[in-house]
Amino acid sequence: MRLKPEKVEELSRQISAELQRDKRVQLQVPPDQLEREVRKVFLADLRREDELMEEVEQIIRAHRHKMVGKNIDIQVLRRKIRDQLARERRIIL
Numbered sequence: 001m002r003l004k005p006e007k008v009e010e011l012s013r014q015i016s017a018e019l020q021r022d023k024r025v026q027l028q029v030p031p032d033q034l035e036r037e038v039r040k041v042f043l044a045d046l047r048r049e050d051e052l053m054e055e056v057e058q059i060i061r062a063h064r065h066k067m068v069g070k071n072i073d074i075q076v077l078r079r080k081i082r083d084q085l086a087r088e089r090r091i092i093l
Helices: 005-021 031-067 074-089
Strands: none
């Protein structure tokens, strides 16, 4: 599921706040920097997912001629390719 920018902001705030409340965690950065770092992790993960999906589309485009006239569900194929690439690269979707 694709996260909207508002959701990334909200989750970053929530995670940052929870880490600040947790007595087992000793923060070594100011709270606003912690929130920015959490947000950066989310955004990096989303970029990685975008790159993966772009590669999936490239693979499909490269082999589209082989699919002509065959009863292939492109959504199922897209999902299978995505899952295989994610598994090979140890990406958790």
